[in-house]
Each structure stands twice: as structure tokens, then as C-alpha cells.
Amino acid sequence: MSRDAAAAADAAAPTTPGLTLELVVDPAASARLFRHPAIAGRRRGRARSAEAVVVFHDTAEGALAEAGLALAVEPRGRGALQRLVRILPGPGERTDPARPGPILAETRLPGAAPDAEALAVLLPASAQGQALPAIAAASGRRATLGLAGGMTAALFAGALRAVAAERPFARLALAVPEPALADGLALLRTLAADGLVAVPPVALAEEARALALGVAARPLWRGAPDLTGAATVEEGALRAIGQLTLALLAAAPVAAEGTDPEGVHQARVAIRRLRSALTLFRPAIGCAEVAALKDRLGALARTLGAARDWDVFIAGALADIAGAFGEEPALARLARAAADARAQAYATVRATVEGAGFRLLALDLAAVVAAPPWPAGEDAEAAALRAAPLEDFAAAALARRHKRLLRAGDGFAQLDIPALHALRIQAKRMRYAGELFGGLFGAKKRRRFQKAVGALQDALGHLNDTAVAAGLMAALAKREPGRAWATGVVQGWVAAKAAHAREDARAAWETVLDRTPFWQA
Numbered sequence: 031m032s033r034d035a036a037a038a039a040d041a042a043a044p045t046t047p048g049l050t051l052e053l054v055v056d057p058a059a060s061a062r063l064f065r066h067p068a069i070a071g072r073r074r075g076r077a078r079s080a081e082a083v084v085v086f087h088d089t090a091e092g093a094l095a096e097a098g099l100a101l102a103v104e105p106r107g108r109g110a111l112q113r114l115v116r117i118l119p120g121p122g123e124r125t126d127p128a129r130p131g132p133i134l135a136e137t138r139l140p141g142a143a144p145d146a147e148a149l150a151v152l153l154p155a156s157a158q159g160q161a162l163p164a165i166a167a168a169s170g171r172r173a174t175l176g177l178a179g180g181m182t183a184a185l186f187a188g189a190l191r192a193v194a195a196e197r198p199f200a201r202l203a204l205a206v207p208e209p210a211l212a213d214g215l216a217l218l219r220t221l222a223a224d225g226l227v228a229v230p231p232v233a234l235a236e237e238a239r240a241l242a243l244g245v246a247a248r249p250l251w252r253g254a255p256d257l258t259g260a261a262t263v264e265e266g267a268l269r270a271i272g273q274l275t276l277a278l279l280a281a282a283p284v285a286a287e288g289t290d291p292e293g294v295h296q297a298r299v300a301i302r303r304l305r306s307a308l309t310l311f312r313p314a315i316g317c318a319e320v321a322a323l324k325d326r327l328g329a330l331a332r333t334l335g336a337a338r339d340w341d342v343f344i345a346g347a348l349a350d351i352a353g354a355f356g357e358e359p360a361l362a363r364l365a366r367a368a369a370d371a372r373a374q375a376y377a378t379v380r381a382t383v384e385g386a387g388f389r390l391l392a393l394d395l396a397a398v399v400a401a402p403p404w405p406a407g408e409d410a411e412a413a414a415l416r417a418a419p420l421e422d423f424a425a426a427a428l429a430r431r432h433k434r435l436l437r438a439g440d441g442f443a444q445l446d447i448p449a450l451h452a453l454r455i456q457a458k459r460m461r462y463a464g465e466l467f468g469g470l471f472g473a474k475k476r477r478r479f480q481k482a483v484g485a486l487q488d489a490l491g492h493l494n495d496t497a498v499a500a501g502l503m504a505a506l507a508k509r510e511p512g513r514a515w516a517t518g519v520v521q522g523w524v525a526a527k528a529a530h531a532r533e534d535a536r537a538a539w540e541t542v543l544d545r546t547p548f549w550q551a
Contacts, residue, residue, distance in 0.1 A: 048207035049400055052130045053218060053227035055200035060187040063202065064175055068220040072178040072213075082172035082186060085164045086238045087144050093157035099134070100235030101162060103144050110139040114149050117233035118248060122259030125250055126272045127279070127396035128229045130203065166192040166238035168199060177217075179210030190234075192242035201234055202227055215397050222389040229392040231279035249280030252296075254303065254465040263423045264416035267311040268399050270466060274304040275395040285334065286383040288376035291341040294334050301331045304395075306462035310427050314415040319394075319403040326391050330382065337379050340372035343502055347495070347524050355519070364516040367506050424467035425549040431456075431463045432547055435483075442539050447493065450535070454490035457483055457542075468548070475548035482545045486538040492531035499524040 055063060063069065064077055087101040088094045094101055098118030104111045114135040119125040137148045144162045146153065170188015177183055187200035206214035221227040232240075232247040240247035255273040260266040278300040284293025308315075308324045348365060355361055382388060397403075406413065415423070438456040439445070445453065461483045468476045503517040 048205065049211060049214075050130060050203055050205045051128045051214070051218065051396075051400065052230065053128060053202045053204070053221075054230040055185065055187065055202050055227050056225065057187065057198035057200045059226050060185060060200035063185055063200075063221075063226060064173065064183070066221060066224070066226065068217050069175070069177070069183065072181070072217065074176040074178060077173050077175040079171050079173040081170075082188075083167060083169040085142070085167045086235050087162040088165050088239070089157050089160040089162060091156070091160075092239075092243075093154055093160065094162075095236075095239050096156070097154040099154070100131075100233070100239070101144055101149070102235060103139070103142060105142055106138075108140075110142050112137040112139050112144055112148070114152055115233075115235060117236045118250065122256070124259060124265075124269055124272070125276065126268075126399045127250075127275045127392070128400065129396075131233050131235075166190060166242040168234060168238060170199075179213050180207045181205060181210050181214055181217075190238050190241050192238070195241050195244065197241060199234065199237065201230070211401050215393075215401065218393060219390060222393050223386045225386065225389070228389045229275070229279060229396050231276060231283075249276060251276035252280045253277060254468075255307070256469050257420065257424075257467065258469040260420050262416065263311070263314045263418050263420050264402070266420040266424070267307070267315050267416075268402065270307040270311070271304065271395060272399040274300050274307060275392060275399070278304065279392055282383045282388065285337075286380045288337075288373075288380065291338075291345065294337045294341065294376075294379060298331055298334050298338055301327050301334070302458075303462055303465065305331075306459065307466055310463055310466060314412055314423070315402070315404045316412070317404045320398065323391070323394060323398065326387075326394075330388070330391065333382050334379060337372065337375040339498055339502060340368060340375055343499065344368055344372060347499060347520060347527075351520060351523050354523075360516040361519065364506070364520070368502070371502075371506060421470050424470050428463055428467055428547065428549045431460045435460045435542075439539055439542075442536060450490055450493055450532075453539075454487060454494065457487040457490060461487055464548070471548050475546060479545045479548045482538065482541045486535060486542050489531055489535035489538045493528050493535065495531075496521065496525050496528050 064073070082104065084102050084104045087103060095117075098116055098120060100115045100117045102113045102115055104113075112135075113133050115133055116123070116131045125131075134152055135149050137145060139145055146157075146160075146162055150158065168186070168188060168190050170186065172184060172186045174182060174184045182205040184203040184205075185200065186203075188198070190197050190199050204214055204218065218227060231249045233250065236247050251273045255270045257266045257269050260269050278297060281293055281296035281300055284290055285297045287293065305324050305327050308320055308327075312320070344365075348368060352361060352365065404412070404416075435453075435456045438449075438453040442453075461480060464476065464480045464483065468480065499521055503520055507517065
């Protein structure tokens with residue numbers, strides 16, 4: 031790139047104060063993105079475009095990636111711009127969906143070779159004094175366009191290249207000043223609804239690293255939330271929503287593929303954790319927008335639930351029955367019908383996850399973190415609660431959940447099946463609350479308490495297997511009647527196993543009663 035082109039690119043780069051959102055763009059649609067009516071109607075002036083190359087460096091052992099870092103060097107005129115970027119959050123650090131990773135250091139270089147000495151204090155010990163060869167590059171064109179309201183759109187599109195692999199990529203960075211935030215989010219929603227943009231589950235530098243190594247890219251977040259770096263209730267709520275949105279995005283492609291049951295399972299867990307967080311933080315962040323998001327997450331969970339039920343049934347009860355009865359023709363036919371039903375359930379999952387509704391849900395969750403929708407001054411009590419210390423709020427919330435759990439299990443020996451089902455729900459809610467807030471308290475007591483609650487939930491879940499199996503068998507009967515013997519065997523088998531679950535649940539309940547709540551001093 032010439033010096034003039036580099037200067038033009040620098041001048042056109044987003045400098046507007048406010049918020050910058052980063053979306054992944056369908057590479058096949060990147061060439062026409064700026065012609066989309068939602069952008070064309072807002073454009074101010076002509077787009078500026080220049081060739082751009084970003085080279086990613088690391089040690090031979092991958093020390094930077096191991097520390098969640100990436101070193102990006104971009105040629106600019108006769109020199110280069112070197113940036114050390116965080117691609118995975120460090121302990122206690124916040125990671126928001128649709129936000130570019132923080133730049134930890136930025137250095138102007140006289141040439142294209144990285145300068146490790148300029149970053150010495152920021153590099154992990156394993157990278158000190160090591161050579162930093164190039165491992166991959168993103169090359170293409172960067173186009174920038176001014177939009178109404180002082181917004182700036184920057185589209186970087188081209189190919190990720192490594193020694194033996196190549197794949198297209200496109201990313202859109204939208205810089206939005208505070209007054210134009212609502213319009214910027216509306217623009218992105220329109221583009222997402224038309225299938226052009228989506229919230230990225232991984233950083234671009236991580237995509238490049240994965241391509242170079244031939245491995246799966248590491249998502250920005252997976253698993254339970256970590257609120258240890260949050261001081262206030264509002265900060266805790268934003269961290270939980272952001273992290274769990276990213277966890278859902280990490281699981282969604284695996285769920286859509288349908289070959290690994292863990293994808294749907296982890297997607298459902300992320301949804302349950304997210305809905306639990308929205309409920310627990312409701313006194314501080316409750317508003318119509320958050321309530322609507324919780325409803326939409328519930329609808330998604332129900333769609334995924336059908337596939338998960340078939341996964342559990344086929345790998346569990348049906349596999350056990352097949353092992354006991356051998357090559358019984360009626361059971362073999364039932365197994366084929368169950369496999370067909372599972373395939374149909376996964377087709378629905380795939381269509382849902384790849385559809386506009388899911389893209390919009392992820393974007394709206396990211397928007398909650400980027401621009402919280404709860405009114406700042408209308409509810410003084412909620413505003414004060416948002417500014418309150420997170421640990422005090424968490425202890426009170428956990429105590430309420432614990433009280434409800436104890437109330438639901440009172441007189442355990444006399445509880446009927448509906449009451450045990452209600453106890454299972456309270457155990458599940460207690461477990462998710464413990465996961466959400468657990469990092470704020472001592473680890474040893476937390477693990478013992480959570481393990482006991484999890485064992486109770488699992489034991490009570492076996493009691494529910496009979497109802498689930500009955501529902502699945504009824505669904506198969508509607509599709510193809512004449513399975514009375516096989517379905518009877520299934521329901522009898524599951525019921526027999528559930529008969530032992532009550533005793534397991536009783537023992538688990540006694541263990542829960544024996545555990546000291548970990549949030550108590």
C-alpha cells in the first residue's frame with residue numbers, strides 16, 4: 031500500500047467517540063454490503079477503500095495465544111502499526127459480545143518486523159526473549175464509509191491465509207456516537223434480519239490462529255459465568271449477560287451440525303443460565319426489553335429441548351433396552367423410528383440456529399450489554415440497587431433461592447410426584463444461582479454445596495424420565511401406530527429404573543440439608 035493510501039486509510043478509520051461494535055459479515059455478501067438500503071439511506075459521502083494486510087505473530091510454542099493474546103502487525107506506508115490485542119479474557123476481565131478485543135499496546139514500527147522489546151512488560155513470561163514469527167495473515171481491502179449521525183462503518187474483507195490453508199472472512203466495525211446509538215443498533219438489526227451480519231463467537235485473530243494450526247477456534251467464552259471482577263450489581267448483570275450470550279454462540283454451530291449431542295446440551299445450559307441470570311438480576315434491571323428477551327430465550331430452549339430429549343432417550347434408556355433384549359425386531363423398528371424423529375428435531379434446530387430470529391436474539395442480547403435498556407432515573411430503588419455492592423446482592427439472592435428450596439423439600443418422605451417435580455425445579459434454580467454468584471465466595475464450601483444440589487437435581491430428574499419417555503412414545507405412536515409392545519417395554523423399563531431414583535433423591539436431599547450455604551460467613 032502506498033504512503034498516500036495508508037494516510038487515507040488512517041484518516042478514514044473510525045475515530046468518532048462512543049461505542050464500536052464488531053460484527054461478522056457473510057463473506058459472499060461483503061461486496062454488496064454498503065449498497066444495502068439500510069446503509070445506502072444513511073451514507074454521507076463516498077466510501078474510501080484501500081488494500082489492507084494484518085499479519086499475526088506468535089512464538090513457535092504459541093505462548094501469546096496460550097495467554098489469550100495476539101500480536102497483529104499491519105503495514106502502513108514505509109512502516110507498520112503493531113498492536114497487542116486480547117482475544118480471550120483474562121481472569122476477572124470483562125468480555126462483551128459484538129465488541130472488539132481491547133488493544134493492550136500500540137506501537138509504530140519502522141518496518142514490518144515485530145518489536146517484542148516494546149511490549150516486554152505485557153508479554154507472558156513464556157514469550158520473553160522468544161522470536162515472534164508470522165503464523166497467519168488477513169489480507170484484502172478495508173473500506174470506510176461515513177453514515178448519518180456521525181457513525182462510521184469500516185468493512186475489512188478478504189482471505190485469512192496460512193502456510194497450507196485459506197478461507198474468506200469479512201468483519202464490519204461500526205463506530206457509533208452516543209446520540210446515534212439507537213439508530214446504529216437499528217441499522218445492525220436490519221442487516222442481521224437480512225442475513226448479512228451476526229455477532230461473532232470468536233476473535234478474528236483466533237480464527238487466523240486456528241486456520242494456521244488446523245484446529246477449532248477457541249470461542250470468546252464457554253461455560254458458567256465469572257463475576258469475580260464485578261463490583262456493582264449492574265456490572266455483574268452486564269458481565270453475566272455478555273458471557274452467557276457468547277457461550278450460547280459458541281454452542282450454536284455444534285448444535286446446528288447435529289453430530290455431537292453436546293452442542294444442543296451446552297446451548298440449552300447456556301440458555302438456562304442466562305434466563306436464571308435475568309431472573310436473579312430482575313429487581314435491578316427489570317424492564318420490558320429484558321422480559322421480552324427472557325421469553326425469546328424460553329422459546330429457543332423449547333426448540334432445542336425436543337432434540338435433547340431424543341438424544342438422552344436414544345443414548346440412555348433405548349441403548350440399555352437394546353442391550354437387554356438383543357435383536358428384537360419390534361425394538362429395532364422403534365429405534366429406527368426414534369432416529370428418524372431425532373433427525374427431524376435436529377432439522378428444526380438447524381433451521382432455527384441458522385435463521386434470522388437467532389441472529390437477532392444474539393444481537394439484541396449484545397445490545398443490552400452495550401447500551402442497557404433499563405431506564406436510568408424512573409425507578410430510584412432499582413437505580414440504587416444497580417449501584418450496590420454485588421456480593422451483598424448475591425448473598426441475599428442466594429439466601430432467597432435456598433429458602434425456596436428448603437420449603438419445597440419440607441416433609442420429603444410424603445412428597446408426591448408433582449411435589450418432587452417442583453422440588454427438582456427449585457434445585458435447578460438453586461444450582462444455577464450458585465454457578466452465577468459462586469465465584470464471589472469461597473471455593474471449597476461452594477463446590478461441596480453445588481455438588482450436593484446437583485446430585486439432588488439429577489436424582490429427581492430420573493423420576494421425571496417416565497413422563498418424558500411416555501411423551502416420546504406417544505409422539506411415535508402418532509407417526510406410526512402399532513408399537514404397543516415396544517413402547518410398553520420402554521415405559522416399563524424406565525419406570526422400573528425410576529423406582530430406585532426416589533431413594534437416591536432422599537439420600538441426596540439429606541446431603542443438601544447437611545451442607546452449610548457457601549455464601550454465609
